[in-house]
Each structure stands twice: as C-alpha cells, then as structure tokens.
Amino acid sequence: MTDVMVFTDLDGSLLDHETYAFDAALPALEALARADIPVSIVSSKTRAEIVPLVSQLKLEGPIIAENGAVIAYPEGSVDSAGHIDDIRQALEALPENLRADIKGFGDMSIAEISQLTGLGEAASALAAQREASEPFLWSGEGAPDKDLFADKGFHIIRGGRFYHIIPGRDKADAIRRVTSQMAKPDAKIWALGDGPNDLSMLLAATKGALIFNPSLQVTAQLPIKHSLYLTKQAGPSGWAEAIFTFLGEKKT
Template sequence: MWHTKGKGHMTQPPFIVFTDLDGTLLDHHDYSWTAAQPALDHLAERGVPVVLASSKTAAEIAPLRAAMGLSACPAIVENGAGILPAHATPDDDAAPYARLRTTLDSLPAPLRKCFTGFGDMTDADVAQITGLAPDSAPLARRRAFSEPGLFDGDEAARKAFIAALTDLGVTARQGGRFLTLSFGGTKADRMEEIAALYGHPRTVALGDAPNDVEMLETADRGFIIANPSGTPLPKLAKEDGMTITRSKNPGPSGWNESILALTFP
C-alpha cells in the first residue's frame, strides 16, 4: 500500500488521516468502528495512512490497529506522550509512568485524594468505569507515559490541583471522559513527527474532545465529530473558514460521513 523510502521515511501519500478513537472512530458505548468501515476501505484503496491518536496505551492500540488493518501505520499513544511505530509491539519501559506516579503522590493530601487514576484502580474498577471487557482493562492499565483518572472536587480544587502539577512539570488534559496527566507532548506534536516520515503531505484530523483541539487546528482539514455523550467543543477559529467542520452524525457514523465527503479548502 505504501512503502519505506530511505531511512524510516515513507512514500508520500495524497494525505494522512489522524484520528481520535473513543467517541470518534470508535462508538462511545460499544467501541465498534463498523459504521466507519466504508470510509476506511476508501482510504485503503487510495493508499492513505490512518494514524490512530488516542489516550489509549500502546498495549491497547496495537491489537486495535491490527484488527483495523492499520499496522503499517504508526500510532500516537497516551494522548501524545508517545508513539507506537508501524508494525511494532509495545515494550514494557514504564520509567516515565513510575516517575509520574511518584510526582502525583507528592501532592498535598487534600489535592491528591481528589484524583483517582488508573494506578489507583483495580482491573475490575477500570472495566466498570470505562465499559471495557474484563480482559481489556489490564491493557488500559499497562501504561508507559501518562495517567488518566477522574477528579472528584470543586472547580477551585481542580484549579489548585492542576496548578500544583504544573509547578512540578506535569500537564493535565481533559479528554472526553478522563483527566489525563503526563510530562508533556500533545497529539499535534506527534502528528508533526509522523507527517515528516511521509514527506509532509496534507493532513486530516478527526476528534471530539478538548485533547483533540491542537490536532484539529494543526491539520490542513479538521472534523469535529459529534458526541452526544460529551460536552460539545466550543467554536474553533478555523471553523469560520471551513477548514474545520462538524459532523452531523456521532462517532463512527460521523467519521464515515466526514471522510467520504472530504474536500480541502
């Protein structure tokens, strides 16, 4: 479909698609991408790489990527904190995650107790809170770079929590469901790295949550996918020029609708 060219570089495709998973390419409730299959097939026929970009771990994304037939494409993992190279399998270097957990535990107790991360949960807890199958929850907890979790406190406590982490070099990003902590890196940062591998073709991004905004705004063409289960994103600047548009349908149906109608301004 596409081939390596030189050291780690790829033949330039017509464009690259970067896509969020939960609530975007995957249905918010059952994690199915069936409704997007016609668009995925269309992209495959054109030789367009589809780069999965999610807060999910490499251990979660690798089997999904394979099931979708996208293993020839790199993937952005843990909200942009890392990249899973094409055809690669996840490794178990969790040193950044261990350092992140240590930093989190160093916060004052009143702030720390407001945040329940995946590292504070059991596999069963994660399965219940995410709707994942019991055998998938351990993969979600196999983290290397970041810590998603739930914040249980008022707005003042939330601001104090984020400010304290910022002072310690930790960023906090709100996704469609979880507040995710990391030592930096966004989906947009990784998007630029991956686009360089393919010779900087045009880029398309699809997402539904605040942690997708930089990716949507960086892309040549962006689609905000409707997610009735989440708070709609505020209007973005590039919507006025139709560089960014919104789907009518939610999840993979909206993804399919957007890709099949794709045009560049």
C-alpha cells in the first residue's frame, strides 16, 4: 500500500515526442524511486509495447495499456476489460457497406502498420499485439457513429492517428481501479500528460501536470478554474520539472 502514485502518459511526456528519448526524466524517476513512489504508464500502446520500456526504466507500478482496457499488475496478474476476439467478431457482424469503411489493425499487415505509425517493423509487430481494443482507420463520410457497437458494450474514441474500439473502461476508470487495489484510501494521485486525451485524468488527479507541447493547443481546452501545473519545458524535461515541483511541495 502506497500513499502517492504517479500515472503518466508516454509520448510527449515521459518520452520525447520525436526521438522517444527519456534521459532528461531520469533524475526525477530516481528521486521517485528513492521516495518509494511507484510510477504507472497509462497509454494507448499495447502491453507488449510498454513492458520492455517499463523494465528499462525499472518502473514498479502497474501498467495501463490500450487506453485503459488492459491493466497488468507487477505481480503478474492481468485484468482485461474485454477480448480482442469479441471486438473482431463485432466488426465482422457489421453490414457489408459499413465494414468496408473500417480498416482495423487486424486487417493490416505489419508493413502497413509501420507505414501508418512511423514505427519500425519490430515495434509495429508489438503494436499489433492487441488484447482488448482495436485501432482503425475510417474511410466513411464524416466521423463513425460513436454508438456503432453500443449493443455490444464497446465505445469508439478518437486518438491521435486512429479511432479506437474500446470495451467499456477508459483511462480514468482504469486508474480508479488500480488505486482501489494498490493505494491507501487517502492516497494522492499525481498525473502527467501532454494531450487532450490526458485532460480528464489530469483534472481528476490530486496533482496534475500538463506537459508543454508546442504542437498541441491543450491549454485552450482547460476549464477557466483549474489547478494543473503547466510545465515550461516540453517532453521529459518538463516531466522532470513537474515531478521535482510536486516532490518539493510534498516536503512542505
């Protein structure tokens, strides 16, 4: 049981948006480890993509993958909100004209995923290892109907590059689930992210940090009254800036 837990986005936050480097965040990660504060990744990436990074960074918190659909606990148990086979079945059950407008990762080769994401072939193979959610491209008119799979209990959300079919659990739900399992009832949650899809988790946290990202206009989407810490620096430097600020406040 812990009294502070850190939840963080990856790209543009803990990792540099362009180079995926994290060196600038290392002193802050070491300070958190010394303070016995676990760090959890919360990402749209798959568990297979996140696990190598977590071991490289020696992070001890649970992993929240696929936008909240998959939670992997440090002792090895995996809590999945759904199953990819059920999502694929729901796709195949669509009327032919609708089905033709949706191209999911399961319909793509690794080379196609690599081309669309800019990831290398090996990383794309890890991105294709979906367990409980399906990213897709939409070629129909306008946006896909959010309730297309409502009868199956699935939602459609919009990410940076793709739409995603997710089971009925999002990032904020997953964080609540993890803290109820692992944290003291009065635990403090620190959350860090740079994107519009991170805002709900940042605003729900005890302390939230919005990492500066020159290519996203996220501050324009903030409520007038908020207590988020807005970093001056971008990516892992901004990440470290926020963590050292929060750690400093903790001591006082």
